[in-house]
Amino acid sequence: MKRQDLYFALLMLAIFLPFFLFEPAYAWYKDFNGAHPMVMAFLKFGILATLGEMLGCRISTGKYTTPTFGVAPRMVVWGLLGVVISMAMSVFAAGIPAFITNMGGAHLVAQFAGEGITLGKFVVALSISVMMNTFFAPVFMTFHKITDTHIAECGGSIKALVTPIDMRRHMMTLNWDRQWSFIFKKTIPLFWYPAHTITFMLPGEFRVLFAALLGVALGVILAIGARKK
Numbered sequence: 001m002k003r004q005d006l007y008f009a010l011l012m013l014a015i016f017l018p019f020f021l022f023e024p025a026y027a028w029y030k031d032f033n034g035a036h037p038m039v040m041a042f043l044k045f046g047i048l049a050t051l052g053e054m055l056g057c058r059i060s061t062g063k064y065t066t067p068t069f070g071v072a073p074r075m076v077v078w079g080l081l082g083v084v085i086s087m088a089m090s091v092f093a094a095g096i097p098a099f100i101t102n103m104g105g106a107h108l109v110a111q112f113a114g115e116g117i118t119l120g121k122f123v124v125a126l127s128i129s130v131m132m133n134t135f136f137a138p139v140f141m142t143f144h145k146i147t148d149t150h151i152a153e154c155g156g157s158i159k160a161l162v163t164p165i166d167m168r169r170h171m172m173t174l175n176w177d178r179q180w181s182f183i184f185k186k187t188i189p190l191f192w193y194p195a196h197t198i199t200f201m202l203p204g205e206f207r208v209l210f211a212a213l214l215g216v217a218l219g220v221i222l223a224i225g226a227r228k229k
Contacts, residue, residue, distance in 0.1 A: 004058075004063075004064060005058075008051075008054070008055070008058075008064060011051070012051070015047070015048075030205060033205055033208075033209075034205065037086060037208070038083050038086060038087075040208065041079075041082045041083050041085070041086035041208050041212075042079035042080070042082055042083050043079065044082060044208060044209055044212035045078045045079055045081060045082025045083075045085065045211075045212045045215060046075040046076065046078050046079030046082060047075065047212075048212040048213060048215050048216055049078040049081075049082065049212060049215030049216070049218065050071065050074050050075045050078050051216060052215045052216030052217065052218055052220065053074060053078075053215075053218075054069075054071070055216060055220060056218075056220050056221075057069060059220060066156075067155070067156060068151070068152040068153075068155055068156040069151075069152075069156050070151040070152070070154070070155075070156030070157065070158075070160060071156075072158050073151050073154075073156070073157070073158055073160040073161050074148075074151060076161055077147050077151070077161075078215070081140070081143075081144060082208075082212065084140070085140070085208075085211060086208050086211075088132060088136050088140075089132070089199075089200075089207060089208065089211065092128050092131055092132040092136070093128055093200060093204075093207075096124070096127050096128045096131055097109045097112060097113075097124055097128075100124060100127060105123075105124075107120060108120035108123050108124050109124060111124075112124035112125065117201065121201055122197070122201065124200075125197045125198075125199075125200035125201045126193070126197045128196070128197075128200045129192070129193050129194075129195075129196035129197040129199070129200060130193055132196065133188050133192045133193055133196060134188070137188055137192060138184055138188075141179075141183055141184070142174070142179065145174065145179065145183075146165065146167065146170045146171070146174070147165070149170055149174075150163070150165045150166075150170065187221055191217070191221065195214055195217070196211070196214075198210070199211055199214070
């Protein structure tokens with residue numbers, strides 16, 4: 001393990017350990033998350049998803065950042081995307097159970113809202129995950145790829161946040177073959193469907209945090225995809 005890997009591991013421990021070792025820290029998290037869920041979504045995704053991409057960069061290049069990586073603009077972009085993800089999770093977590101109820105599955109929704117791990121909770125959570133990742137995730141992933149490219153084109157500078165994105169050019173030059181064959185066709189059904197099924201089986205206050213932790217996994221997945229021929 002190189003020194004930079006040790007520093008990265010210590011940083012991850014510094015972020016998470018206080019919530020496990022100190023009850024007041026965990027109580028503060030629950031209170032603040034309940035009172036300001038969108039602020040916490042911004043912070044959780046801004047920090048954790050960016051760290052995930054740094055880990056992915058380490059796998060791809062041997063370094064945690066590159067001259068065009070842009071830690072600061074990525075944190076801001078991920079924070080904003082985190083707010084959107086939190087909104088989407090709330091919408092699908094409310095809308096899909098309502099649809100299932102209308103289709104005669106009220107008993108499944110009742111189990112979903114109850115405690116413990118039950119068949120109904122699994123079925124509803126899987127339904128939410130499949131619908132969200134089928135209809136929301138492709139648009140989100142495409143926009144995320146465009147913002148990454150935009151930040152790199154701005155040299156990783158904070159000016160990327162105020163420079164208009166040439167959406168038309170990025171949409172035309174995007175590697176749609178890789179976007180479809182790996183990002184959409186493989187990661188969504190093989191990873192995101194089951195991962196977000198687990199997410200929606202968790203209590204509400206932990207869902208966005210777990211989704212942000214999946215951002216760390218996303219960085220690794222994208223790095224592996226980038227190394228594939």
